[in-house]
Amino acid sequence: MTADRGKKSTHLVTGAGGFFASHLVKRLVAEEYSVLAWDVVPWEEASRLHDLPAAQLHYEQIDVGDASSVARHFPTGTDVVWHFAANADIPAGATQTALDVRHGLAPTQQILEAMRKSKGTRLVFPSSSAVYGIEEPHRRSEVDGPFLPVSLYGAAKVGCEALISAYCHCFGLSAVILRFGNLLGGSMRRGILHDFIAKLRENDAELTVLGSGQQRKSYVLVDDCVDASWLLSQHRAGRAGCEVYNVAAGGTLSVLQIAELVTSEMGLVGVPVRPAGDGTSWVGDQPVIDLDITKLLALGWRPRHSPEQAVRVATRRLLEQGGSS
Structure with a gap:
C-alpha cells in the first residue's frame, strides 16, 4: 500500500x-x-x-x-x-x-x-x-x-x-x-470486557470472574x-x-463493578457473579492499579469519560461489532 x-x-x-x-x-x-x-x-x-x-x-x-x-x-x-x-x-x-x-x-x-x-x-x-x-x-x-x-x-x-x-x-x-x-474500546480481541461478553453470550444465567472479583484497576x-x-x-x-x-481517567473500578456495568449494557438483570478464586486473575496480575494523573492534568488535559462511562461506551462498541467474534 x-x-x-x-x-x-x-x-x-x-x-x-x-x-x-x-x-x-x-x-x-x-x-x-x-x-x-x-x-x-x-x-x-x-x-x-x-x-x-x-x-x-x-x-x-x-x-x-x-x-x-x-x-x-x-x-x-x-x-x-x-x-x-x-x-x-x-x-x-x-x-x-x-x-x-x-x-x-x-x-x-x-x-x-x-x-x-x-x-x-x-x-x-x-x-x-x-x-x-x-x-x-x-x-x-x-x-x-x-x-x-x-x-x-x-x-x-x-x-x-x-x-x-x-x-x-x-x-x-x-x-x-x-x-x-x-x-478499553471497540475492536478489542482480548481483555476483561471481551471475556465477559463472550461468557454471557454463552451462558447468561451466571458470570464467572477470575480471581476474587475485588481486583481494582484504573480504566x-x-x-x-x-x-x-x-x-x-x-x-x-x-x-x-x-x-x-x-x-488514565482517574479513580478505579473493581472487577465486580465492571461485571455489573457489562450485564447492564447487555440488558441482563440479576445475573449472579461468581468469583473463581480468592486472589488475582493470573500469574503476574496486579490486585490494585490506581494511577495518579495530577501531572497530566496540570497540562490542561481532562478525560472526557469517567471509568464507568469508559466501560459502558466500550461495551456498546464491542456489542455493535459482534463482541467476542
Missing part, C-alpha cells in the same frame, strides 16, 4: 495494526498527517486499518525486532516515532518467557538505534502501569519506586523505559513515556488516551530528554 506524501510532518507508527495504535493512526490520518505504518503482519491481516484512505497511509510489513530490517527501512525525515509494537498478551509471558524480550525490549533498542542515526525525531512510547508492581498498593505517581514488576510484560516495559532514558541522555533524543492504565477509554498521547507528543516537541506521564 503506497501513499502520496503530503507536506505535513511524517509519523512512523510501529505495531500499527494493534488496538491502540490503529486508533492513533486514524487520528493522525484525520489530522491529515502522512503516516508510515509498520506491523509484522501482512496488510491483509491489518483489518483495523482497512477503512482508512490510502492517500495518507503507507503500510509496510516490518519486523521491528529485526535489526537489519529496521536499519534498512527506517525513514529519513520522520518527525515522530510512535513505537507501539509489543506483546499484547500479558499472561502469556508466564509460559513463554522470551516473549516480552523478543517483542518488547529488543525492538525498542532497534528503534532507538535507528533514531540515534536520524536526527530530529522524537519518540512516543506506551509503557504500562505494570511497571509499578504490587508493593504498597496506593495511588501511584510517576516518581514512585523502586519498580518491582510482577509480570515479564511489566519487566520488559521497565527495561524499555530505562533504554529510552539512557538513549535520550547519551545521544540527545527526545521522548515521552506514557504509563497507561487499562485501555480509561482509548479515545481519551489518543487525546492525551497527542497532547504529550506536542508538548515534547523541540525538547531533548525523557519525560514520563501516567495516563
Whole structure:
C-alpha cells in the first residue's frame, strides 16, 4: 500500500495494526498527517486499518525486532516515532518467557538505534502501569519506586523505559513515556470486557470472574488516551530528554463493578457473579492499579469519560461489532 506524501510532518507508527495504535493512526490520518505504518503482519491481516484512505497511509510489513530490517527501512525525515509494537498478551509471558524480550525490549533498542542515526525525531512510547508492581498498593505517581514488576510484560516495559532514558541522555533524543492504565474500546480481541461478553453470550444465567472479583484497576477509554498521547507528543516537541506521564481517567473500578456495568449494557438483570478464586486473575496480575494523573492534568488535559462511562461506551462498541467474534 503506497501513499502520496503530503507536506505535513511524517509519523512512523510501529505495531500499527494493534488496538491502540490503529486508533492513533486514524487520528493522525484525520489530522491529515502522512503516516508510515509498520506491523509484522501482512496488510491483509491489518483489518483495523482497512477503512482508512490510502492517500495518507503507507503500510509496510516490518519486523521491528529485526535489526537489519529496521536499519534498512527506517525513514529519513520522520518527525515522530510512535513505537507501539509489543506483546499484547500479558499472561502469556508466564509460559513463554522470551516473549516480552523478543517483542518488547529488543525492538525498542532497534528503534532507538535507528533514531540515534536520524536526527530530529522524537519518540512516543506506551509503557504500562505494570511497571509499578504490587508493593504498597496506593495511588501511584510517576516518581514512585523502586519498580518491582510482577509480570515479564511489566519487566520488559521497565527495561524499555530505562533504554529510552539512557538513549535520550547519551545521544540527545527526545521522548515521552506514557504509563497507561487499562485501555478499553471497540475492536478489542482480548481483555476483561471481551471475556465477559463472550461468557454471557454463552451462558447468561451466571458470570464467572477470575480471581476474587475485588481486583481494582484504573480504566480509561482509548479515545481519551489518543487525546492525551497527542497532547504529550506536542508538548515534547523541540525538547531533548525523557519525560514520563501516567495516563488514565482517574479513580478505579473493581472487577465486580465492571461485571455489573457489562450485564447492564447487555440488558441482563440479576445475573449472579461468581468469583473463581480468592486472589488475582493470573500469574503476574496486579490486585490494585490506581494511577495518579495530577501531572497530566496540570497540562490542561481532562478525560472526557469517567471509568464507568469508559466501560459502558466500550461495551456498546464491542456489542455493535459482534463482541467476542
